[in-house]
Amino acid sequence: MEDTVLWIVLLGLGVLFLFLPQWLSRRRQSQKMATFEPGDHIITAGGFIGTLTYINLEENVARLLLTEGVEVEIVPGGLARKLVVEVEPEL
Numbered sequence: 001m002e003d004t005v006l007w008i009v010l011l012g013l014g015v016l017f018l019f020l021p022q023w024l025s026r027r028r029q030s031q032k033m034a035t036f037e038p039g040d041h042i043i044t045a046g047g048f049i050g051t052l053t054y055i056n057l058e059e060n061v062a063r064l065l066l067t068e069g070v071e072v073e074i075v076p077g078g079l080a081r082k083l084v085v086e087v088e089p090e091l
Helices: 002-035
Strands: 041-044 049-056 059-067 068-076 079-084
Touching: 002 079
Parallel strands: none
Antiparallel strands: 041 049, 041 079, 049 059, 059 068
Protein backbone atom coordinates (compact mmCIF):
# COMPACT_ATOMS: atom_id res chain seq x y z
CA MET A 1 0.00 0.00 0.00
CA GLU A 2 2.81 2.41 0.89
CA ASP A 3 4.53 1.72 -2.43
CA THR A 4 1.35 2.55 -4.34
CA VAL A 5 0.94 5.88 -2.56
CA LEU A 6 4.59 6.71 -3.15
CA TRP A 7 4.31 5.94 -6.88
CA ILE A 8 1.15 8.04 -7.19
CA VAL A 9 2.84 10.98 -5.46
CA LEU A 10 5.94 10.63 -7.65
CA LEU A 11 3.81 10.40 -10.79
CA GLY A 12 1.89 13.51 -9.73
CA LEU A 13 5.11 15.44 -9.10
CA GLY A 14 6.53 14.30 -12.43
CA VAL A 15 3.47 15.53 -14.29
CA LEU A 16 3.60 18.79 -12.34
CA PHE A 17 7.26 19.43 -13.18
CA LEU A 18 6.73 18.44 -16.82
CA PHE A 19 3.66 20.49 -17.66
CA LEU A 20 3.69 23.44 -15.24
CA PRO A 21 6.65 25.29 -16.86
CA GLN A 22 5.08 24.96 -20.33
CA TRP A 23 1.73 26.18 -19.05
CA LEU A 24 3.34 29.17 -17.32
CA SER A 25 5.36 30.03 -20.44
CA ARG A 26 2.25 29.99 -22.66
CA ARG A 27 0.40 32.10 -20.10
CA ARG A 28 3.19 34.72 -20.00
CA GLN A 29 3.34 34.78 -23.81
CA SER A 30 -0.41 35.35 -24.14
CA GLN A 31 -0.32 38.09 -21.49
CA LYS A 32 2.54 39.77 -23.36
CA MET A 33 0.59 39.56 -26.65
CA ALA A 34 -2.37 41.28 -25.01
CA THR A 35 -0.22 44.33 -24.21
CA PHE A 36 0.77 45.05 -27.84
CA GLU A 37 -1.21 47.88 -29.44
CA PRO A 38 -0.99 49.62 -32.80
CA GLY A 39 1.52 52.46 -32.61
CA ASP A 40 3.96 50.58 -30.36
CA HIS A 41 7.58 50.35 -31.44
CA ILE A 42 8.33 46.63 -31.66
CA ILE A 43 11.34 44.38 -32.15
CA THR A 44 10.64 40.99 -33.70
CA ALA A 45 12.25 37.65 -32.95
CA GLY A 46 14.17 38.03 -36.22
CA GLY A 47 15.56 41.42 -35.23
CA PHE A 48 13.35 43.71 -37.33
CA ILE A 49 12.41 46.98 -35.66
CA GLY A 50 9.26 48.83 -36.65
CA THR A 51 5.93 50.29 -35.65
CA LEU A 52 2.99 47.98 -35.10
CA THR A 53 0.14 49.13 -37.35
CA TYR A 54 -2.35 46.26 -36.97
CA ILE A 55 -2.76 43.24 -34.70
CA ASN A 56 -5.53 40.66 -34.59
CA LEU A 57 -4.88 37.69 -32.32
CA GLU A 58 -8.02 35.83 -33.46
CA GLU A 59 -6.87 35.90 -37.10
CA ASN A 60 -3.23 35.38 -35.98
CA VAL A 61 -1.91 38.30 -38.02
CA ALA A 62 0.01 41.48 -37.28
CA ARG A 63 1.41 44.21 -39.54
CA LEU A 64 4.66 45.99 -38.86
CA LEU A 65 5.72 49.22 -40.58
CA LEU A 66 9.49 48.97 -41.07
CA THR A 67 9.95 52.22 -42.97
CA GLU A 68 7.73 54.54 -44.97
CA GLY A 69 6.09 52.40 -47.67
CA VAL A 70 7.38 49.05 -46.34
CA GLU A 71 4.84 47.18 -44.26
CA VAL A 72 5.21 43.46 -43.53
CA GLU A 73 2.63 40.99 -42.29
CA ILE A 74 3.79 38.57 -39.61
CA VAL A 75 2.33 36.21 -37.04
CA PRO A 76 2.01 37.76 -33.57
CA GLY A 77 4.22 35.01 -32.13
CA GLY A 78 7.15 36.63 -33.94
CA LEU A 79 6.81 39.84 -31.93
CA ALA A 80 9.53 39.69 -29.29
CA ARG A 81 9.01 42.80 -27.19
CA LYS A 82 8.19 46.47 -27.11
CA LEU A 83 11.09 48.73 -27.89
CA VAL A 84 11.42 51.60 -25.47
CA VAL A 85 12.72 54.64 -27.31
CA GLU A 86 14.43 57.05 -24.98
CA VAL A 87 14.60 60.64 -26.21
CA GLU A 88 17.52 62.67 -24.97
CA PRO A 89 16.62 66.21 -23.94
CA GLU A 90 18.12 68.98 -26.06
CA LEU A 91 20.36 71.40 -24.23
